[in-house]
Every structure is written in C-alpha cells, then in structure tokens.
Amino acid sequence: MPAPRQAQIAEAPERSTLPAGRNLLFLREEELRLAQDLLFFGYRDFTAGADEILAGMSMGRAHHRVLHFVGRRPGITVGDLLGILAITKQSLGRVLQPLMEDGYVVQTPGRADRRQRLLALTDKGAALERRLFERQRETVMQAYREAGPAAVEGFRRVMRGLMGEQARAAFDMLEGPPAP
Amino acid sequence: MPAPRQAQIAEAPERSTLPAGRNLLFLREEELRLAQDLLFFGYRDFTAGADEILAGMSMGRAHHRVLHFVGRRPGITVGDLLGILAITKQSLGRVLQPLMEDGYVVQTPGRADRRQRLLALTDKGAALERRLFERQRETVMQAYREAGPAAVEGFRRVMRGLMGEQARAAFDMLEGPPAP
DNA sequence: CCGTTTGGGTCAGTATCATTGACCGATCCG
DNA sequence: CGGATCGGTCAATGATACTGACCCAAACGG
Numbered sequence: 432m433p434a435p436r437q438a439q440i441a442e443a444p445e446r447s448t449l450p451a452g453r454n455l456l457f458l459r460e461e462e463l464r465l466a467q468d469l470l471f472f473g474y475r476d477f478t479a480g481a482d483e484i485l486a487g488m489s490m491g492r493a494h495h496r497v498l499h500f501v502g503r504r505p506g507i508t509v510g511d512l513l514g515i516l517a518i519t520k521q522s523l524g525r526v527l528q529p530l531m532e533d534g535y536v537v538q539t540p541g542r543a544d545r546r547q548r549l550l551a552l553t554d555k556g557a558a559l560e561r562r563l564f565e566r567q568r569e570t571v572m573q574a575y576r577e578a579g580p581a582a583v584e585g586f587r588r589v590m591r592g593l594m595g596e597q598a599r600a601a602f603d604m605l606e607g608p609p610a611p
Numbered sequence: 612m613p614a615p616r617q618a619q620i621a622e623a624p625e626r627s628t629l630p631a632g633r634n635l636l637f638l639r640e641e642e643l644r645l646a647q648d649l650l651f652f653g654y655r656d657f658t659a660g661a662d663e664i665l666a667g668m669s670m671g672r673a674h675h676r677v678l679h680f681v682g683r684r685p686g687i688t689v690g691d692l693l694g695i696l697a698i699t700k701q702s703l704g705r706v707l708q709p710l711m712e713d714g715y716v717v718q719t720p721g722r723a724d725r726r727q728r729l730l731a732l733t734d735k736g737a738a739l740e741r742r743l744f745e746r747q748r749e750t751v752m753q754a755y756r757e758a759g760p761a762a763v764e765g766f767r768r769v770m771r772g773l774m775g776e777q778a779r780a781a782f783d784m785l786e787g788p789p790a791p
Numbered sequence: 792c793c794g795t796t797t798g799g800g801t802c803a804g805t806a807t808c809a810t811t812g813a814c815c816g817a818t819c820c821g
Numbered sequence: 822c823g824g825a826t827c828g829g830t831c832a833a834t835g836a837t838a839c840t841g842a843c844c845c846a847a848a849c850g851g
Contacts, residue, residue: 459752463744465767466751467679468785472778473770474654475697491807499647509828517655522809524829546818546827564643571646572639574772578765585758585765587645590653592754598652605648671836689799702838704800726798726847 480566488559493518493526498552498560501536503605505551508541512550515601535559660746668739673698673706678732678740681716683785685731688721692730695781715739 481495500515501507513523527550530536535556541547552560575583594602661675680695681687693703707730710716715736721727732740755763774782 462755463748463751464683465786466755467744467747468683468782469767469770470654470657471676472782473773474650476775476778477650477773479775489806493808496651503644503648510826518808519810520829521811521831525808528829541827544819544827548828564647567647568643570773571643574769575642575646577772578768581761582765582768585762586769587649588758588762589754589766590649592757593653593657593750595656595659598656602648602652606645669835673837690797698837699839700800701802701840705837708800721798724798724848728799 477567477570480570481563484563484566491526493522494530495560495563497523497526497530498535498556498563500605501550502552502557502560506549508547508549509538510547514597515605517597530556657747657750660750661743664743664746671706673702674710675740675743677703677706677710678715678736678743680785681730682732682737682740686729688727688729689718690727694777695785697777710736 478492482492485491485495496516497512500512504511509520509523509527513520516523527536531538534553536550537553538548538550541549578586591599591602658672662672665671665675676696677692680692684691689700689703689707693700696703707716711718714733716730717733718728718730721729758766771779771782
C-alpha cells in the first residue's frame with residue numbers, strides 16, 4: 432500500500448441535482464470557471480500565431496508588444512511606454528535595445544524636453560509589425576465573423592471591464608485622441 | 612548631428628480624413644488594433660489578482676493553471692493535463708512535483724490502466740484554488756455586471772472563436788460531460 | 792510470451808521575460 | 822544653483838518554457 436502520506440482528497444464539485452437555493456450561486460460559479468477557461472485558451476491561441484513568427488527571429492512576445500505600441504503611438508516616450516506595458520525599465524531595455532540595434536525602432540530626442548527619447552518604428556520595424564498584425568488579423572477576424580457584430584460589441588465591453596484603473600486609463604489614451 | 616545610421620522612420624498611420632474607398636478597410640484595421648489592446652490589457656488584469664497571491668507563496672501562473680484544471684477534472688491523467696496546457700512533460704513536472712510535495716495535489720494509480728497517474732486536489736489544494744478563484748471572481752463578476760448579460764454572451768462567442776482546433780476540443784471536453 | 796507501444800518521469804542545457812536595488816548622466820525647473 | 826525627472830545601466834535572481842535523450846513499468850498484440 433503506497434500511502435506513507437495520507438493526504439485528504441478534496442471532493443469533486445457537484446455537477447447536477449443541486450439543492451434549489453444554491454442553484455443561482457452554482458451557476459455563477461460555473462459561469463466563472465467558464466470565463467477562466469475561455470480566457471486561457473482564447474488568449475493563448477490569439478498570441479500563438481505571432482509567437483511562431485517571432486520565434487524564428489529570436490524575438491518574443493515582449494518585442495511584439497513594443498512594436499505594437501510604438502506603432503500605435505509614434506513619438507511615444509520611454510516613460511509612457513513603460514506605463515502602458517507596466518514592466519520595469521530594465522525589462523524594457525533588454526527588449527528595446529536589440530530592436531534599436533537591429534534597426535526596427537529609432538529614438539529621437541524630444542524637442543520640447545530634450546531628456547525624452549521619442550520612439551518610432553523604422554520602415555523595417557513597421558513591416559515586421561505588419562506581418563505580425565496580419566497573422567493575428569486572420570485569427571481575430573474569423574472569430575468576429577463567426578460571432579457576429581453584436582457579440583463583438585459584447586466582447587469589447589467585457590474585456591474593457593476586466594481592466595483595472597491604470598490599464599483603463601492607458602487604454603483610453605491609446606484609443607482616444609491622436610496626440611495630446 | 613548624431614546620425615551615423617540614418618534609419619527610415621515609418622509614417623504614422625492616418626487617423627482621419629481618409630480617401631472614401633479605403634474607409635472600410637481602415638475601420639477593420641482599427642477594429643483589429645482595438646482587439647489587440649483589449650486582449651493585452653484585459654488578460655493582464657484578469658490574471659493580476661491571482662498572480663499577486665501566488666507570488667507570496669513562491670508560485671506562479673503555471674501552478675495556478677494546474678490547480679485550476681485538476682480541480683475542474685478530478686482524476687484527470689497527466690497526459691490529458693498535458694494536452695490541455697499544451698506544454699511539455701518537463702515543464703509540467705517542474706510545477707506538478709512541488710505541488711505534490713507540498714500536499715496540494717495527489718496522484719493515485721489508475722484502476723483500469725495502472726500506468727496512469729490520476730491527479731486530484733487535496734483539501735489544501737482545493738482551498739488554495741478557491742482563494743485564487745475568489746480573487747478572479749471579483750474581477751470577472753464586476754466586468755460581467757458592468758457589461759450586461761448580452762455582452763457576456765458575445766464575449767463568450769468571440770473568445771471561443773479565437774481558439775484553434777485543438778484548444779476548442781479541449782475546451783469542449785472541459786465544459787461538456789462530467790466524465791467519459 | 793515476447794517485443795513494441797504507451798504513460799509517466801527525469802537529466803542536462805538553453806532561452807525569454809520578468810524582478811529588485813543601486814547608481815549614473817543629462818536635462819529641466821524653481 | 823540644487824533638487825527632481827527622464828532615461829540608461831550594472832549585477833543578481835526567479836519563473837516559465839523549450840529540446841533531446843533516456844529510463845521504468847505496464848499494457849497490448851501477434
């Protein structure tokens with residue numbers, strides 16, 4: 432008998448024939464578990480296509496994120512980019528440095544504040560970003576088509592609701608005015 | 612003039628006053644960029660709460676995923692779990708091993724096939740999983756409430772659409788019948 | 792019954808993404 | 822001028838993942 436350590440095994444959650452009163456709570460719990468699963472599988476496959484391309488260039492998701500957000504906001508400062516990504520300076524540096532050395536991104540000193548380094552994609556950087564973009568476009572567009580326009584609107588509302596304060600502010604800044 | 616290397620700077624994408632014919636294409640492009648942003652920010656904050664708890668226990672997201680899926684399918688085999696997570700045996704081992712040593716997960720030999728190791732949460736494991744679950748529940752439930760039931764349905768449809776073949780099969784198995 | 796396949800575990804080495812804490816130079820601003 | 826800010830950099834660490842090779846034990850099939 433292989434049991435020198437008799438651990439308590441948790442009971443499996445019930446899946447049917449519930450006491451009437453708990454029904455609503457149970458549904459909410461299942462709803463949540465469903466959401467966890469959806470987000471795990473969905474996000475993974477959303478990024479999978481771009482990850483594949485990146486792997487072949489000894490880059491990773493972090494590089495893609497920089498390309499994406501710099502492309503979205505040309506002239507963004509390093510500080511603002513850090514705020515969007517919510518990573519440390521060092522983590523960004525390790526990704527941004529090679530991107531600049533390899534000619535995907537350039538920085539130019541700010542005119543108003545010369546301490547700032549304004550980031551922008553080169554043509555080469557924009558081309559790579561576009562390649563990654565097109566790959567994800569296929570995935571997302573198919574999901575949008577299958578789901579329909581109303582579903583897309585719902586998807587947006589829920590995803591936005593998942594964000595915290597800080598992310599929502601960054602998000603609104605990105606989607607909002609071209610530049611302050 | 613600090614320009615020994617004159618890189619081409621890509622033009623910023625236009626944001627208004629488009630040639631009429633390209634309008635639709637432009638909207639689709641913006642739609643996609645919006646989706647990318649939503650998924651990045653949304654997923655990050657969805658996992659942030661649980662990540663915080665895990666960090667305090669020298670665990671990471673990978674541990675959470677194991678607890679989640681084992682909790683969802685008690686008695687799951689190692690092979691099936693590998694299929695769901697889509698990682699290598701070695702990667703799973705490095706996470707599963709400590710979880711078993713620390714008494715969060717137990718394995719029992721399969722009755723039909725004694726090569727199999729059937730995984731289950733201990734009470735301790737179920738308690739931790741619940742703690743993580745409750746944390747994410749707050750985030751998701753608030754997003755659901757804000758967005759409304761119709762939006763939730765749309766969210767589900769789109770997330771499911773993002774999945775590839777393999778993920779969709781795993782997903783359907785999870786949400787489907789209690790056990791084969 | 793014996794050989795092959797399958798389920799699971801393990802070793803060694805490598806890569807990416809992230810962290811902390813400290814420190815520096817250049818620039819801005821009161 | 823002096824402090825605050827923007828950006829870069831050092832060193833060390835940890836989590837997650839990968840490949841390829843190899844092993845044991847149990848199941849399966851001719």
